[in-house]
Amino acid sequence: MSNPVGPGPHQTHRVLTANEVATWLGLSEPTVIQHVPNSRIGNEYRFWRASVCALFPEVEPVDDDDDAGVITIEELAARLRLSTPTVRARIEDKSIPATRIGKAFRIYWPTIRDRLAEGKDFAPPQD
Secondary structure (H helix, E strand, O other): OOOOOOOOHHHOOOEEEHHHHHHHHOOOHHHHHHHOOOEEEOOEEEEEHHHHHOOOOOOOOOOOOOOOOEEOHHHHHHHHOOOHHHHHHHHHOOOOOOEEEOOEEEEEHHHHHHHHHHOOOEOOOOO
16 A cells, blocks of 8 residues: 655654645645644644654654754744744743743743644633
């Protein structure tokens, strides 16, 4: 049997958009959002590449060997493929956990990665 997902964004990005997963799998975005493990960050859906690949046991495991521990807002924005202002807004509303050090914020990437991998949403904490 041929590789059902074929070459696609799984080779270059660890975090995928709904449109990328839909195109990759040949499905509609609503179908992908409903049936593929995802995380919601504000109004955006993001998919952890390894979770999408896990739907297809015949796909080779993904190597994530460059997972730096602590990253900047700009690095997180690049990894999540969101704008820096969007990431800042999610940090300000506490949807994305971050630590303020002086005037700068730092994010512990494994926490974000694990939340994505588990398909948990990024929602502000309830008071």
